[in-house]
Amino acid sequence: MRVEFDDVSVVLGGTEVVHRASLTVEPGTVVGLVGPNGSGKSSLLRTLYRAVRPSRGTVRVDGADVRTLSGRQHARQVAVMLQDPHTDFDLSVHEVVLLGRAPHHASFGRDTVEDLRIADDAMRRTGIDDLAARMVGTLSGGQRQRVMLARALTQQSPVLVLDEPSNHLDIKHQLELMSTVRGLGRTVIAALHDLNLAARYCDRVVVLDAGTVVADGPPAATFTPELIRAVFGVEARVLEDRHDRVLAFRRADADIFPDGAAPVPAPVPTESEISS
C-alpha cells in the first residue's frame, strides 16, 4: 500500500514545524525519516496517523486522503509504534498485544482463536512470549517497546509507522527489530536517530532539517559527509569493507575520529595563493 505526503505543512503552537514536505513510500518498502532533534519527524508522522491535522497539503494511503477514512478503516490500514508509550500500564502484555486486533472486531467482539494465534505469533517474533502474563507497567523500557511492536504487528495493517522504535533497545534487539520490520513486506516509515541503522535497513532515507525535506534517496548516496555536516553539524567518514559500510562520526571541533584516524587536513595555501 502506497503512502504519500503531498506538500504537507504542520503548524504547532503558532509555529510552522513542517514546511511543505512531499515524499512517497512505495508499497512494501522501508523508508527512514532522519534529522536532528526538533526537525519535524514526529510531527510529519503524526499527520499519517491523524494525531495532527496538516495546515496544508494531503496525506494519502492507497490513494485515499487519511482524513476521509473512518477510524476503523484507518486502523486497519495504519499501525503505529510510538517512542515512549505511557498507556496501558494496568494491562498484561498479552492483553495489550491483543488490543491490536480491535480494528478487526465488530463492536464488543470477542477475541477469536485466530486473534489469539496472531497475537502469539507476534509475541514470539518480538521475543516477548515469556512476558505474556506480566503487567506492562512492570517492564523495562526496551521490553515495553517490544510489546508495542508486537501490538502493531498484531494489527496486521499494510502500513506501519515507527517513531524512534529502537531508542530503548540494546544492540541485539535493535538489529532484530529492524530485520523483523524489513522482513514483513509491509510499507514502513520509521523516524530513526541511528544513521547506520537507517542505512542498513531502509530502502530509502528522507532527511528533514528544520521542518524541510532536504534529501531523499538510497542511504549510500544520501548520507554523504557533506550532507551530514550541513544537517547535523558533525564530521562523518565512511568506513567500508566487503561486508559493511558504516559511518564514523566526530564533533566538528574534535581532531580525531573514534578509531584514532585524524581527519584529512584542509589544504595549506601556497604563498602565491596567500599573496594573490
Ligand SMILES: Nc1ncnc2c1ncn2[C@@H]1O[C@H](COP(=O)(O)OP(=O)(O)OP(=O)(O)O)[C@@H](O)[C@H]1O
Ligand atoms: N504540541 C506542540 N506545540 C508546540 N510545538 C510543538 C508541539 N509538538 C512539537 N512541537 C515543536 O515542533 C518541532 C518539531 O518537533 P518534532 O517532535 O516533530 O521533532 P522531531 O524531529 O521528531 O524531534 P526529536 O528527534 O527530538 O524527537 C519542535 O520544535 C517541537 O518543539
